[in-house]
Amino acid sequence: MTDGSRTAVVLFTRDLRLTDQPALSEAVRTADRVVPLFVHDAAIERAGFATPNRRAFLGESLADLDGGLREKGGGLVVREGDVVEQTVSLAREVGASAIHLSRDDSAYAASRLAGLRDAVGRERPVVEHPGATVVPSGEVEPTTGDHYKVFTPFWRAWSEVAWRGVERAPTRVELPDGVQAPPFERGPVVTGTAPERPRGGFEEGERLLAGFLDGRLADYPDESDQLARDGTSRLSPHLHFGTVSPRRAAELAMARGDEAFTRQLCWRDFHHQVLRAFPALPRRDYRDRDRGWVEDDRAFEAWCEGRTGIPIVDAGMRQLLREGWMHNRARLIVASYLTKEVRVHWRHGAEFFLAHLADGDLANNSGNWQWVAGTGNDTRPNRRFNLLRQAQRFDPDGEYVRRFVPELSDLRRPEVHEPWRLGAGELRRRGYPEPLLPAHSPDGASTIPGL
Numbered sequence: 001m002t003d004g005s006r007t008a009v010v011l012f013t014r015d016l017r018l019t020d021q022p023a024l025s026e027a028v029r030t031a032d033r034v035v036p037l038f039v040h041d042a043a044i045e046r047a048g049f050a051t052p053n054r055r056a057f058l059g060e061s062l063a064d065l066d067g068g069l070r071e072k073g074g075g076l077v078v079r080e081g082d083v084v085e086q087t088v089s090l091a092r093e094v095g096a097s098a099i100h101l102s103r104d105d106s107a108y109a110a111s112r113l114a115g116l117r118d119a120v121g122r123e124r125p126v127v128e129h130p131g132a133t134v135v136p137s138g139e140v141e142p143t144t145g146d147h148y149k150v151f152t153p154f155w156r157a158w159s160e161v162a163w164r165g166v167e168r169a170p171t172r173v174e175l176p177d178g179v180q181a182p183p184f185e186r187g188p189v190v191t192g193t194a195p196e197r198p199r200g201g202f203e204e205g206e207r208l209l210a211g212f213l214d215g216r217l218a219d220y221p222d223e224s225d226q227l228a229r230d231g232t233s234r235l236s237p238h239l240h241f242g243t244v245s246p247r248r249a250a251e252l253a254m255a256r257g258d259e260a261f262t263r264q265l266c267w268r269d270f271h272h273q274v275l276r277a278f279p280a281l282p283r284r285d286y287r288d289r290d291r292g293w294v295e296d297d298r299a300f301e302a303w304c305e306g307r308t309g310i311p312i313v314d315a316g317m318r319q320l321l322r323e324g325w326m327h328n329r330a331r332l333i334v335a336s337y338l339t340k341e342v343r344v345h346w347r348h349g350a351e352f353f354l355a356h357l358a359d360g361d362l363a364n365n366s367g368n369w370q371w372v373a374g375t376g377n378d379t380r381p382n383r384r385f386n387l388l389r390q391a392q393r394f395d396p397d398g399e400y401v402r403r404f405v406p407e408l409s410d411l412r413r414p415e416v417h418e419p420w421r422l423g424a425g426e427l428r429r430r431g432y433p434e435p436l437l438p439a440h441s442p443d444g445a446s447t448i449p450g451l
């Protein structure tokens, strides 16, 4: 800027909020004018990561962010194409003295940062900020260096480090003269979304967070595993897109005496530091184990459609298709069925999840799939769920199955979890499949008694 004022660019990525957004706060503190930028990144499109549920969530979140910035005197500049080229050309256009962005842990985020730094050279600093996790990856390290491979010691160390302060939303965010930020246009309606998918935006995130803290948080330790209760926060897509700050959520929960929910946020941080240390996590076994995977298209398709004939598995998969979200206990059950009973490679399951989850997240998705498959951070890699016992324990009345599997909606226990007891003719009449035998289970035995 020729008038002597300082301008900074804030590149928003998956940190789409104003409160506790350290990159934005620092830009506002150190520059007179700030250009908030979002780039619809061609590389993310090409990688197939912008699937309908996440694309719709993103559109709502950007609209909210733009609205929030307008209230503060600014607006969101939206571009599309190569994120490095677009950011650097805008920074040059406005004569920015710095580019700020949130630190992220994937291989792609690392290459984006390197690309930005290469492109601007020494012209202007590219500054990374915390905010994507409660504690930035790498800040909690074992004494031996590297990263934590097991959760419990990570949790202990994580609970003891000093956390940064929570940032307030800036009061003003002013664009430089001559920079246009036309009102955000959402574009055509996204098709192919789940009918009851989560809604995006920081206002919706705030509503969910406040409702959860004042309501279900108190019962979270007892209720969060119960499939039919809505006992969890449903904040995962908001944490993925940053419409809720994990740091602030942890602080607010702990102020209410919570430990159980905060522990889950710590699991999220755990998987992020694993991804940073092992960037191939979405593609390669974290621990090399020959699991003897099988190709079984029929079983995989039945799993994808929620037609395996095992009600607790089908209910989980149908929740995913209906809501673009699935309860954590159901995720564990369906992933265990696929990788340990049918023995289809975890990568196929993880890809299907990423295609449908609004919260689809490289660190959490691959970390958890590998955990269940026994190739990841579980200290008991051969752990195997008894699917029927899981159903009886976490859906004791069969309410979750009845909600998502209409073919069984009139059944009670025991048939609701074991409909094969009704006989093949009755199953046919209801249009519900006979159970797909887990023919490939390692020892030939099934975890479902009677099958």
Ligand SMILES: Cc1cc2nc3c(=O)[nH]c(=O)nc-3n(C[C@H](O)[C@H](O)[C@H](O)COP(=O)(O)OP(=O)(O)OC[C@H]3O[C@@H](n4cnc5c(N)ncnc54)[C@H](O)[C@@H]3O)c2cc1C
Residues within 6 Å of the ligand: 224, 232, 233, 234, 235, 236, 237, 239, 240, 261, 264, 265, 267, 268, 269, 271, 326, 327, 328, 329, 331, 332, 335, 353, 357, 359, 360, 361, 362, 364, 365, 366, 368, 369, 372
């Ligand atoms: C096979 C499998 C795949 C998964 N894929 C994803 C994914 O793509 N994206 C994703 O966000 N979560 C994933 N999870 C973790 C977990 O199931 C979801 O985060 C959780 O169900 C989201 O619901 P919630 O927000 O109501 O969770 P809450 O119980 O309210 O927990 C609060 C937050 O803690 C974090 N969290 C909870 N459980 C875990 C966990 N096991 N690992 C890491 N973080 C956790 C999430 O950010 C969550 O929003 C996966 C789990 C499994 C078993």
